[in-house]
Amino acid sequence: EAQVTQNPRYLITVTGKKLTVTCSQNMNHEYMSWYRQDPGLGLRQIYYSMNVEVTDKGDVPEGYKVSRKEKRNFPLILESPSPNQTSLYFCASSLAAVGGSYEQYFGPGTRLTVT
């Protein structure tokens, strides 16, 4: 089954404790992206990757890191989480970023709480 998977689905952590949220897709997609969803603010793009080893900042990259060493994986790293990073996070992928109107496929989400 074609899908985007995220782990963990739920995470409660404390301020300053480094964490990684994994994202993997099995559709051989070139493009991957991370979003955070907060009430009333819609989805805001954190980082995106046009292909392996190519990443770029979205609208809210502060406090986050990403890497794209393999095509299928795009982990999101919070090196020193703070309470304002409490949010619902979505990973998404699409066939490509340019050259056509390619829709994104979303993972199920990771609900992160930082105390």
Next chain:
Amino acid sequence: AQSVTQLGSHVSVSEGALVLLRCNYSSSVPPYLFWYVQYPNQGLQLLLKYTSAATLVKGINGFEAEFKKSETSFHLTKPSAHMSDAAEYFCAVRSPSAGKSTFGDGTTLTVKP
């Protein structure tokens, strides 16, 4: 820079009534346009997308959207609402030359029996 404005954070309709969810965009170049739906406790899934092949786009579950370049709009409609349409709907734009995606703030659709 690109942006998306969804007018109305909450829309309530009766079952069987017309659904109209509004989306206006701003972009320096013609963007790709999408509508996504999010059911409670789920991720987003594509409803429909504008591909420039036709200004009236049909999607899943009886939804359609019309691209109006002169009004920079991409409003979503459905002739007759069903209870199962209750969800949050997001309009999104994507630059045709880069990877940046911008989503609207979302519209929560409530369908009353």
